[in-house]
Amino acid sequence: MDAASRSAAALGIDFGTHNTAAAVLRADGRRHQILFDGHPLLPSGIYLDHDGSLLVGRDAAREARRSPHRYERNPKLRLGSPSILLGDREIPIGDVVGAVMRRVLAECTAVAGAPRSVTITVPAAWGPARRQIVGDAALAAGSPVPLLLSEPVAAARYFAEVLGHDVAPGQAVVVYDLGAGTFDAAAVAATPDGFDVLAVDGSDRVGGHYLDQALVDYLGGRFAGTEERAAAWRPLIDPDAGSETLRARFALYDEVREAKERLSRRSTTEVLVPGFAADELLTRAELELLARPLLAQTVAITKAVVREARLAPEQVAGVFMVGGASRMPLAATMLHQELGIAPTMIEQPELVVCEGAVAVPDRPSAPAPVLGATAVQPVAPSAAAAAPMFPGARVSAVPAPSPQPTAVLPLAPQRPRRGLPMALLALAMVLAGTVIGGGAWWLSSLDGQAAEENPSGSVSSTAESTAESAASSEEPAPQSSNSPEPDPTSEAPKAITGTVYWDCPQSRTYCRDQGGEPGIRAAADDVTAIGYAAVGTEFTLVCYDTAELITPRGDEGEEGYWDYHPGKDASDVMVEVEMGGGETGFIPFVWLVIDPADVNSLGGLEAC
Incomplete structure (x- = not known):
């Protein structure tokens, strides 16, 4: 294989709360997932090793069992902080994100060659500060100047290009993105040149992470009946407990999350609670009782987005559910009941966004689109006035000090x-x-x-x-x-x-x-x-x-x-x-x- 073919790969990265996913588009048009230790999902957690190096993914999760205080499970939720305390050291947030990006780039280089272009997806509602943290971290990790693409735009591209749905100019895809730590709803309209975000809203207090906590609280109520059981339960939910108890706490949350995922396929399951001999039976009815208030917020936000975008029924090409937490059957039920439209969902909704990021082949002759990489190409003062109402609404190049033509990502011809x-x-x-x-x-x-x-x-x-x-x-x-x-x-x-x-x-x-x-x-x-x-x-x-x-x-x-x-x-x-x-x-x-x-x-x- 020659050097050109080894480097002719477009890389799409979805930096998620719990997991990060990546997909490559090769020069011959083949698109496939990057595997991390044999899995398409890379845990986003970060661990500070004793030699000062940062471990990512399953290696970090394994080491966290020994020293939980040196581990951060969800770094994406900490982007508002300048640093994260791991063990006895403050690690700049850019270094934490950069470690995740470096692992993704290394795996891509190993299987498909160094990427020619990199697209990183970000929530549509993110402001410049968080976008720039991610963009600068990717640059520091050795990435080409990255394009930061709005997550609902990536989802809409997957809906049209990969699933083959017909989204004519003037129609819109309603994207329902329920992830581990956040929820976003967006109305994304097709245009002759690509996709525009018409309306977007969301919440950073709704997601699988919060449903996990509700399940833990619900299970805790079962142990309040006797003082002996309550005394054994309390240390499990104490975030300041010792290392041994924190290991049991991590195991509890992992068990609860896996039980929640099993209940999307089965009506009952059992939860193994560390320190207790008997497993706890959990039913889908109990899960849905706890989930309904959270999901009601997501449905209300989605309905408001559709109304804000002023979409007539014939303008809605589909309602697309993405994000790992969206596979819960109740979410689709409530959406259908409220909107009157049966939503679209795939087997692995957590992989939609990264694949959508590379759904359209890039054009080497076009200027590299960039959003958020202000350390390399500072935004001209006039760019702020011309920015769209919703961040990431159109995929276009940020003006550099010297004039550049605007680059947009067009839709590829529809496949049968x-x-x-x-x-x-x-x-x-x-x-x-x-x-x-x-x-x-x-x-x-x-x-x-x-x-x-x-x-x-x-x-x-x-x-x-x-x-x-x-x-x-x-x-x-x-x-x-x-x-x-x-x-x-x-x-x-x-x-x-x-x-x-x-x-x-x-x-x-x-x-x-x-x-x-x-x-x-x-x-x-x-x-x-x-x-x-x-x-x-x-x-x-x-x-x-x-x-x-x-x-x-x-x-x-x-x-x-x-x-x-x-x-x-x-x-x-x-x-x-x-x-x-x-x-x-x-x-x-x-x-x-x-x-x-x-x-x-x-x-x-x-x-x-």
């Missing part, structure tokens, strides 16, 4: 998206347009804007989760074959419709073979897929049948094929759906929601 035939998509759009409920919200909330119909119901596809299915954590009612018949007194029987839901873990071979979208069969007992159903698509249902080839409890592993929809009972029922153009196909009932109030109801559908 694999899915259902266009006729089926058109049919779904017509059906969804008849739904009145979605338009009602827009009429009441968007400052009096008129909305005579609801074009936003036109196949709002998700890659993992539409919110209708996870609307309740209660035990679902048992499925009955004696489903009620449609009302015979109505003048014309209403068509029975069902919405596709998909929560198939990519760790399963079967799920990977489906490509993230459930397959449609020609017949109930024919395993060959004739098409794939995008999540969120609404079908008109014909009838239901049973499939002898489906084992309700499954043969793959221990959990089978049926358990990819929270709240669904095991079922061998196949539902015949209209695909458009006179064609029909069969979808397993476990991936359809007919009645959101009872996900196991056939809603009056008759047997074939």
Whole structure:
């Protein structure tokens, strides 16, 4: 491999609260994640070793078990401080961030060569001070002059370029970014030259970190019943305890965070509390009870952003959920209920931003766009007056002392998206347009804007989760074959419709073979897929049948094929759906929601 190809890599870095992720775009167009010790996520924690060196990632976390006082788990939350106390030394905050950047650059150089360009994503609401800390730290770590890109812009680029959604100029993507320590919502509009942030808001008091704390407090309430248990619990939550107790405290928070993540896939789990013999049972219902007040804040902020941007329903190309904490099913449920739009989500939402940073190939002939690297290229006084209202709204070059042309990052041509035939998509759009409920919200909330119909119901596809299915954590009612018949007194029987839901873990071979979208069969007992159903698509249902080839409890592993929809009972029922153009196909009932109030109801559908 020649030197040119080894250095022709664009690097995108998402410096996160708990984890940092990075992706490279090679000269031949290949894009892939940088792996750190075999994982796509690098823990952002920093540790001051006894020889004065700074350790990053899993090495830092391991050493922190021995000397917790020399470790900072979430340096991104400390950017407002000039330094961090590690052990008995004050470490400048720029050195802390620079150590993380240096590790990322070293891994990129090892696997793809020294990067030709570096893009670092930052929250849209960040001011110059924090942006400059990150930009200067990257320069000090050996990076080329970096571009600081707004996180919602990176997410919108991923939505359009990687997922293949059509975002025409004038339309906008609503980005819901719930990370470990912060929440941001933004309306990002497509323009002929790229993306602009129309409105942005957020909170640095909402995120997975705060939900972890709520869970710890909730578990602590269980130990208050007896003095002996309460005395054993109190040191675990004391941040000033000794090293041995701090190690147990770290283990407790790690266990709680992992339990929270398991509950996004399961209805119950157990938490191992250090120092206690018995595990504590935790249910999704308890988690959602604690999470609802926090998530209600995120939904209210998102709704306010949509209103501030004055987006009509037809202007919303989609609601995109990113950030590791956004995978909680309740978040998608509450968003869907409030906005009337099924949000889009992928298997690993924490990787969206770094991949979006390199979704569009850079142009070597264009001047290197820079934001925040004031130590290298100071901003001219006139630049402040010309700055957009929202930081990072447009990706453009900061003027240097000598005149430079403005550089923008255009959208690459849209790639075709694999899915259902266009006729089926058109049919779904017509059906969804008849739904009145979605338009009602827009009429009441968007400052009096008129909305005579609801074009936003036109196949709002998700890659993992539409919110209708996870609307309740209660035990679902048992499925009955004696489903009620449609009302015979109505003048014309209403068509029975069902919405596709998909929560198939990519760790399963079967799920990977489906490509993230459930397959449609020609017949109930024919395993060959004739098409794939995008999540969120609404079908008109014909009838239901049973499939002898489906084992309700499954043969793959221990959990089978049926358990990819929270709240669904095991079922061998196949539902015949209209695909458009006179064609029909069969979808397993476990991936359809007919009645959101009872996900196991056939809603009056008759047997074939």
